[in-house]
Amino acid sequence: PIIYAITPTYARLVQKAELVRISQTFLHVKNFHWIVVEDSPVKTQLVSELLAQSGLRFTHLHTETPKEHKRKESDPNWLKPRGVEQRNLALQWLRENRELSEEGVVYFADDDNTYSLRLFDEIRSTKRVSVWPVGLVGGLRFERPLVEKGRVVGFYTAWKPNRPFPMDMAGFAIALQLLLANREARFDLLAERGYLESSLLQSLVSIEELEPRADNCTKVLVWHTRSEKPKMKQEELLQKQGLGSDPSIEV
Ligand code: UGA
Ligand code: MN
Incomplete structure (x- = not known):
């Protein structure tokens, strides 16, 4: 099967x-x-060129998050769900461009996480929905599905444990055929904080059907890392003096 990573x-x-x-x-x-x-309202040059030079097989799409759902600079990062319309557009693209007969697996790979190559070996055999631990998330060292006799029986998580699927986006993959067969399944832009993952998974699987990976969910192969926002104090000072850095150099 081919792996489709949606970012x-x-x-x-x-x-x-x-x-x-x-x-x-x-x-x-x-x-x-x-x-x-x-x-974004357009495909940017930065991303277009990066993809063209990446050496990867890719599809480049764009859609701007509606204003009323977009986080303002001053809002805390958790106030609004992020990347929702973008992931839904990718699901729509797959439904319009891929055949039910194709064997594939879909993974939602945010741009800031850290991925072990071993994760993709685990993902590839997904029949319906596979699951595994995610490191450095939910205020814990890791969150993970709890497995007994090869079946998921619950979740190790501290934050809102009563969510239907208390898992981070990075902790599951879905068979392409399951997504193509359930054409209405999508992320809910209005989902309450923490319920985004559940909003999609609820219409696709039950907990008993989840397929544990990464040695019965005992290995961490993906980390919910987040980059610090770089400080631009000196850049701003220099700009005021007309000595800002060369804007034609891309960073
Ligand atoms: C956590 C989860 O890991 C995300 O998968 C989930 O979308 C998010 O919470 C949520 O509740 O919406 P977190 O690290 O806080 O993620 O979110 P980000 O990494 O900032 O954003 C998730 C993805 O959406 C990233 O790939 C990011 O580039 C993208 N994003 C973020 C946008 O496309 N637009 C934005 O305005 C912000
Ligand atoms: Mn993130």
């Missing part, structure tokens, strides 16, 4: 660094197709 992304100082980092991980993954969806 929402938006313009910010660390965007190129994040995309370079994960694209160079993905270069090591065989039979891989990267679907990059920009949260």
Whole structure:
């Protein structure tokens, strides 16, 4: 099966660094197709060129998050769900461009996480929905599905444990055929904080059907890392003196 990784992304100082980092991980993954969806009214030159030069098989899409759902600079990062319309557009693209007969697996790969290559070996055999631990998330060292006799029986998580699927986006993959057969399944832009993952998974599987990976969910192969926002104090000072850095040099 081919692995489709869906990555929402938006313009910010660390965007190129994040995309370079994960694209160079993905270069090591065989039979891989990267679907990059920009949260932007246009396809930007930065992302277009990065993809063209990446050496990866890719699809480049864009859709801007509606204003009323977009986080303002002053809002706390958790106030609104992020990357929702972008992931939904990628699902729509798959439904319009792929046949039910194709064997594939879909993974939602945010641009800031850290991915072990071993994760993709685990993902590839997904029959319906596979699950595994995610490191450095939910205020814990890791969150993970709890497995007994090869079946998921619950979740190790501290935050809102009563969610239907208390898992981070990085902790599951879905068979392409399941998504093509359930054409209405999508992420809910209005989902309450923490319920985004559940909003999609609820219409696709039950907990008993989940397929544990990574040695019965005892290995961490993906980390919910987040990059620090770079400080631009000196840049701003120099700009005021007309000595800002050369804007034609891309960062
Ligand atoms: C956590 C989860 O890991 C995300 O998968 C989930 O979308 C998010 O919470 C949520 O509740 O919406 P977190 O690290 O806080 O993630 O979110 P980000 O990494 O900032 O954003 C997730 C993805 O959406 C990233 O790929 C990011 O580039 C993209 N994004 C973020 C946009 O496309 N537009 C934005 O305005 C912000
Ligand atoms: Mn993130």
